[in-house]
Amino acid sequence: MSEDRTVEILKNAILLEKRGNAFYHKVAEQASGKAVKAFFEMMADEEIKHVKILADQYKAYQENQQFNPGDYSEKHGEEMASKVITTEFRKEISAADYEAAAISAAMSMEQNAIKLYDDRASEADDPNEKALYKWLAEWEAQHLHFLSEIDKELREEIWHDNSFWPF
Numbered sequence: 001m002s003e004d005r006t007v008e009i010l011k012n013a014i015l016l017e018k019r020g021n022a023f024y025h026k027v028a029e030q031a032s033g034k035a036v037k038a039f040f041e042m043m044a045d046e047e048i049k050h051v052k053i054l055a056d057q058y059k060a061y062q063e064n065q066q067f068n069p070g071d072y073s074e075k076h077g078e079e080m081a082s083k084v085i086t087t088e089f090r091k092e093i094s095a096a097d098y099e100a101a102a103i104s105a106a107m108s109m110e111q112n113a114i115k116l117y118d119d120r121a122s123e124a125d126d127p128n129e130k131a132l133y134k135w136l137a138e139w140e141a142q143h144l145h146f147l148s149e150i151d152k153e154l155r156e157e158i159w160h161d162n163s164f165w166p167f
Contacts (some may be wrong), residue, residue, distance in 0.1 A: 013113075021051075035086055067128035103154065114137050
């Protein structure tokens, strides 16, 4: 892949993560409940970690035309999510229309990130670049997974509350 394409992907990835951070931060600011606020702050913090990793790789690529090896052993947020997505969180989010709508928007953002990272991981020749994008895609897939679970719970609750069940 050409240098221009590599740089373009890195810039797009950094921008995607910064937008995710801004979005999650704004939702956290406007959250009505403490647990919901903590969840969106956690998501914003994770996006900042990704920005830093990508920015470091961008700098390395600009200097050496290659990616640095990375430590991609950090888990993809499962433990953190289980600490934040509590019973209190579920109660707060079901009562908050804005935050519930933000879950849906966040799912779309995560899907876009997964596609970008998966596509680049499959195209990359540099093993360090491939490892980076594979790790990021897995991380974003974990985000999408727990956002999807929250969305499913919210949808079922709405269906139940409004007697949408056909039986």
